[in-house]
Amino acid sequence: MARKTRKFSEDVPFSLTSMMDMMTIILVFMIKNLDAEGQLLTQAENLILPVSTSKVQPKEVALTVVVDNNYVVVDNAKIVPTEDVLKQEDLLVTKVDSVLKERRATEQEHALKMGLPADEAGNIIVQIDKNIPYDAMYKVMATCGFSGYTHIAFAVMQKNGGEE
Amino acid sequence: MARELKKPAKPEEPDLLPAMGLFTILIPMLLSMTAFSKLAIVEINMPERSMMNMDNDTPPEPDQQALNLSLAITGDYLVIGARGGFQPNVYFKEMWTFRCKSDAQLITHAPEDVKSAVESGHGPKCKDGSEMDKEKYLYEIETIELWAINKESEEDPGRVIWAVYSSQSENVPDSAYVDGNNAFLAAPGEGPMGLTPPPMLKKPSAGAVLATIDPNSARTLKPDVAAKNIIYPLSAYDLIAKDLIQIHTQFIDLEDVDNIIIVANDDTQFDKIIQLMDRAKEAGFSKINLAKLGG
Numbered sequence: 001m002a003r004k005t006r007k008f009s010e011d012v013p014f015s016l017t018s019m020m021d022m023m024t025i026i027l028v029f030m031i032k033n034l035d036a037e038g039q040l041l042t043q044a045e046n047l048i049l050p051v052s053t054s055k056v057q058p059k060e061v062a063l064t065v066v067v068d069n070n071y072v073v074v075d076n077a078k079i080v081p082t083e084d085v086l087k088q089e090d091l092l093v094t095k096v097d098s099v100l101k102e103r104r105a106t107e108q109e110h111a112l113k114m115g116l117p118a119d120e121a122g123n124i125i126v127q128i129d130k131n132i133p134y135d136a137m138y139k140v141m142a143t144c145g146f147s148g149y150t151h152i153a154f155a156v157m158q159k160n161g162g163e164e
Numbered sequence: 165m166a167r168e169l170k171k172p173a174k175p176e177e178p179d180l181l182p183a184m185g186l187f188t189i190l191i192p193m194l195l196s197m198t199a200f201s202k203l204a205i206v207e208i209n210m211p212e213r214s215m216m217n218m219d220n221d222t223p224p225e226p227d228q229q230a231l232n233l234s235l236a237i238t239g240d241y242l243v244i245g246a247r248g249g250f251q252p253n254v255y256f257k258e259m260w261t262f263r264c265k266s267d268a269q270l271i272t273h274a275p276e277d278v279k280s281a282v283e284s285g286h287g288p289k290c291k292d293g294s295e296m297d298k299e300k301y302l303y304e305i306e307t308i309e310l311w312a313i314n315k316e317s318e319e320d321p322g323r324v325i326w327a328v329y330s331s332q333s334e335n336v337p338d339s340a341y342v343d344g345n346n347a348f349l350a351a352p353g354e355g356p357m358g359l360t361p362p363p364m365l366k367k368p369s370a371g372a373v374l375a376t377i378d379p380n381s382a383r384t385l386k387p388d389v390a391a392k393n394i395i396y397p398l399s400a401y402d403l404i405a406k407d408l409i410q411i412h413t414q415f416i417d418l419e420d421v422d423n424i425i426i427v428a429n430d431d432t433q434f435d436k437i438i439q440l441m442d443r444a445k446e447a448g449f450s451k452i453n454l455a456k457l458g459g
Contacts, residue, residue, distance in 0.1 A: 017177075017180070020180055020183065020187075023184065023188075023191065027190060027194070030194035030195060030198055031194065034197055041203045041205070042203075049203070050434060051307070052204065052438050052439075053445075053446065054204045054205065054442065054445070055204055056206070056207065069302075128434045130305075130433060130438070131302055131305070131434070132434045133433065133434075134428045134430055134431070134432040134437060134456070135430035135456075138454065138456055141208075141210075141454070150210045152210060153205035153206060153207045154205065154208070155203055155204075155205055156203070156206050156438055157201055157203060158201070158203065158204045
């Protein structure tokens with residue numbers, strides 16, 4: 001009996017079904033992780049935030065102060081080296097204070113123009129590296145308070161990525 | 165003439181190309197909106213001006229009827245103070261847990277061991293024998309653990325207390341179990357510093373009724389949960405959390421029952437402050453103030 005040879009020239013139809021399965025799995029995973037509200041807070045570079053069980057989200061965009069191992073950064077501008085903050089005796093970090101006061105004055109001016117109360121406490125979010133000593137954190141926090149930003153919140157990473 | 169039988173037609177496959185096109189657009193769009201690590205905030209109450217020594221005003225006399233709760237952390241112990249008195253110190257041994265990039269395994273080292281290794285030109289050692297980057301090891305710390313220590317006296321180096329924990333993954337402790345008397349299923353370890361788990365401490369089997377420190381958390385252990393339980397050093401944070409819950413429940417009628425002041429040393433890492441704030445909030449203390457230890 002003659003052996004049947006395979007026809008190599010025959011076109012094999014490209015099956016999209018397996019590709020569709022894969023895409024469906026990816027789509028479901030993406031929808032599960034979707035954050036429809038968007039993020040009002042983004043993590044600064046060069047620091048690791050502490051993990052917390054808190055699930056509280058910021059209600060509005062606020063001024064951000066970042067304290068990493070190298071610098072104290074206000075609104076993406078490097079203001080003073082963290083080492084200098086640690087060395088000083090005073091609670092008030094003068095350079096940070098002057099920048100914050102300037103920002104607070106602008107905010108109050110803007111609030112008046114909009115017909116909103118200008119004497120309300122300012123909101124500020126402080127992002128601090130988890131290894132930063134309490135001394136630096138306390139001085140920055142006190143400076144924020146003296147500059148009129150008395151609603152202070154610390155940015156943290158949600159435990160287990162926010163999963164229950 | 166024989167009737168020609170019609171061959172049943174092969175069902176046509178639906179045209180999946182438009183769906184594929186849709187998916188290809190949807191996936192990058194969702195990818196840009198996906199949050200893999202979610203951020204949150206922890207709010208605090210601003211410290212009062214009198215605490216900061218920025219003026220010469222004398223602070224007001226403390227209210228004798230108030231709780232005046234404070235939680236202090238030093239390099240060696242945690243202590244709760246209320247109404248001018250203090251509870252016994254909760255001594256701890258600080259441990260750093262790293263995740264090695266080479267084998268993705270968790271390793272735990274004492275800070276002093278890590279620092280002495282770095283001084284001698286080596287990074288923390290992983291389970292597979294490789295070393296972590298000695299320049300960037302601080303960024304690799306996954307958790308700063310405070311292992312509770314049982315001390316007989318101030319001079320006693322103490323022994324690590326081991327407890328039964330629930331666990332969800334790879335030997336990572338989740339919640340410590342307590343018995344019917346709200347006491348941890350725990351015992352001091354053996355060997356130097358009590359670093360060997362005590363043989364008398366057994367994992368509870370399936371069917372046992374246990375609770376965690378959270379109120380109304382009593383449950384009967386299911387076999388799958390019981391299989392995942394681990395014996396792990398008891399966290400000083402858990403010891404403090406249990407006391408805080410008890411205090412909040414006991415003094416619920418007082419006006420300042422929701423207030424707590426966390427007091428810390430200058431060199432306390434920020435991570436420890438956040439862990440204490442978490443425990444305080446979970447215990448019901450919603451108004452958290454911060455202060456410095458020793459003025």
